[in-house]
Amino acid sequence: MQDIRQETLNECTRAEQSARVELWEIDLTEVGGERYFFCNEQNEKGEPVTWQGRQYQAYPIQGSGFELNGRGCAARPTLTVSNLHGMVTGMAEDLQSLVGGTVVRRKVYARFLDAVNFVNGNSDADPEQEVISRWRIEQCSELSAVSASFVLATPTETDGAVFPGRIMLANTCMWTYRSDECGYTGRAVADEFDKPTTDIRKDKCSKCMRGCELRNNTGNFGGFLSINKLSQ
Template sequence: MTLHVPSDSLKLLTKFEQGAMIDLYDVDLSKIAGEKLIFRFHAGLNHLRKAIVWQGKTYEPYPIQVTGFQKNGQGTSNRPTMTVSNAFGLITGLVNSFDDLLGAIVTRRQVLAEFLDAVNFEGGNSRADPTQEIVSQYLVERLTNLIPSESATFELALPCESDGVMLPARVIIAHTCCWRYRSSECSYTGSAVADERDAPTNDITKDKCSGTLTGCKLRFGKNGILPFGGFPASAKLS
């Protein structure tokens, strides 16, 4: 992914000493909800101990952490993971209502604190500049873990990995895993579970994965980390 860095931000980022870089997140469910529904989060407060305001929009203080933004030049890029608080059941309600949030758009906005809107500072901010942001977008590819009253973790993918295009060494397929069963990519090494139609079996000679998310969950658990070699979110895009 190529990111555009505004010139003023680039100048400051190349200095030996620089201000704090703030991560702001938009989680846009509009496409899957059928109506405009956007949540804006930041894991902190401004200098006034209030919610951060950027480009006139409020980013609510909410525990959120996204890691794994590095890119791998061979095949697909690394997939970031987004972990958010589920302390009040907000995420449980959303994943139950909107199919695990598959296809939701997550926008990461990186902003140097000195360019934030004037309302974030007691004396205003003469350097406020709404154009000074570094923007990257991802899609929710799958829900990997949901702990009631605690947290939820999602795997994210670049939009180009979920829109039907061909990437180096990989073809984007929504509901079919391309890994060979029990290979290093699949990583399953346990006992017999089910045949190719997901019918239970204890016979190792009949143990074959269906190549679907269902088959993967039978072996790794519904809320386990699934090494599924498909791209479920691509089916959400038109």
């Protein structure tokens, strides 16, 4: 999860916020296309919005359904873009409806935009004040002469990533001691209570991280220590 900069958080709570600008990057390089940078508006000079030195061309584009939801299925936002001059139609025909392309959504308060966007410059310009989310194009849900809509999914839903097919315990190792997964093949060290022993018959693992530490084998610990944080 991205850490939001304190200055951006402060801007969120101001009584009079500057306008929030949405910047869109559509990266089709993985499906044989190019990268496009769009914004639904221009800067105060009537020119393309510039962010981090890159221009985002003014083009009708709108996203919806990005609200966070802690229950039920993951969000399926929709990105709708103009099909001016059949531009999207041509790309959809050549690039398998753009499925697999990446969409990057950047939210930036106008106060932090590059100085070049303003007639009198901008002393508050800060290229680090952005909130980013990344999505994959899952399907083209609508394509007409006027516009095209695409359903988006989080990258982890489309890259084949899965949880391990076994029980996930934070502090307990699931491996059989001295198995291939365990990887330890050294001398006797300790019994199941982590008490030192040199007797190979009493040498057993406590199934805890301490057991791995005693054997200098922490890299093969079969538990999931990080899931403890989920309950905090």
